Amino acid sequence: xxxxxxxxxxxxxxxxxxxxxxxxxxxxxxxxxxxxxxxxxxxxxxxxxxxxxxxxxxxxxxxxxxxxxxxxxxxxxxxxxxxxxxxxxxxxxxxxxxxxxxxxxxxxxxxxxxxxxxxxxxxxxxxxxxxxxxxxxxxxxxxxxxxxxxxxxxxxxxxxxxxxxxxxxxxxxxxxxxxxxxxxxxxxxxxxxxxxxxxxxxxxxxxxxxxxxxxxxxxxxxxxxxxxxxxxxxxxxxxxxxxxx
Numbered sequence: 001x002x003x004x005x006x007x008x009x010x011x012x013x014x015x016x017x018x019x020x021x022x023x024x025x026x027x028x029x030x031x032x033x034x035x036x037x038x039x040x041x042x043x044x045x046x047x048x049x050x051x052x053x054x055x056x057x058x059x060x061x062x063x064x065x066x067x068x069x070x071x072x073x074x075x076x077x078x079x080x081x082x083x084x085x086x087x088x089x090x091x092x093x094x095x096x097x098x099x100x101x102x103x104x105x106x107x108x109x110x111x112x113x114x115x116x117x118x119x120x121x122x123x124x125x126x127x128x129x130x131x132x133x134x135x136x137x138x139x140x141x142x143x144x145x146x147x148x149x150x151x152x153x154x155x156x157x158x159x160x161x162x163x164x165x166x167x168x169x170x171x172x173x174x175x176x177x178x179x180x181x182x183x184x185x186x187x188x189x190x191x192x193x194x195x196x197x198x199x200x201x202x203x204x205x206x207x208x209x210x211x212x213x214x215x216x217x218x219x220x221x222x223x224x225x226x227x228x229x230x231x232x233x234x235x236x237x238x239x240x241x242x243x244x245x
Contacts, residue, residue, distance in 0.1 A: 017043050115133060
């Protein structure tokens with residue numbers, strides 16, 4: 001979920017809800033499709049409901065004026081402002097969180113989340129193996145929609161299942177695998193939690209062709225904390241496995 005709620009805008013006497021993506025702020029209406037991937041299902045007084053089209057997964061953004069907004073999100077998208085009207089730029093005080101010593105520290109100073117692939121370095125042709133994606137994050141995590149990529153010429157996907165970090169009765173998990181080797185995964189839990197080397201995903205593959213190094217990588221990822229806040233992370237290196245005869 002790359003979007004967050006920032007406020008409301010009045011154009012020509014008509015109110016619109018404002019979302020932000022990166023440093024761009026723009027109004028949205030019901031039925032609109034954002035970036036070709038998210039459809040605005042409903043705009044209510046307490047939440048905005050979006051449908052992530054690739055996975056048919058509903059995501060909800062709380063409508064809360066107290067949610068933090070990045071200071072860089074201060075300009076209105078020119079296309080959204082066409083036709084006149086006024087828009088006020090939005091700024092917010094730095095978000096603070098409790099430090100380990102009991103004091104407060106800036107959330108922006110928290111270490112980026114770390115992701116790491118774990119699995120065998122080499123397997124024989126025709127055998128199955130598991131690749132585990134682990135995550136370490138000081139900030140609580142709630143959702144992790146992502147896209148993975150592998151080469152179907154060397155690997156055949158057998159299964160994708162949630163790791164122990166997502167082992168909760170109040171979880172949402174779904175995935176879709178395409179013939180081109182792309183995997184779309186939607187995963188979220190009800191209560192945000194920090195993680196230390198926790199299993200996020202477990203993927204099972206079968207080898208179908210010998211290779212010096214078949215790869216599995218993260219093509220895109222949006223780690224989200226409480227209330228949909230973006231959590232910074234370090235892009236992990238691709239997982240590589242040798243396939244011997």
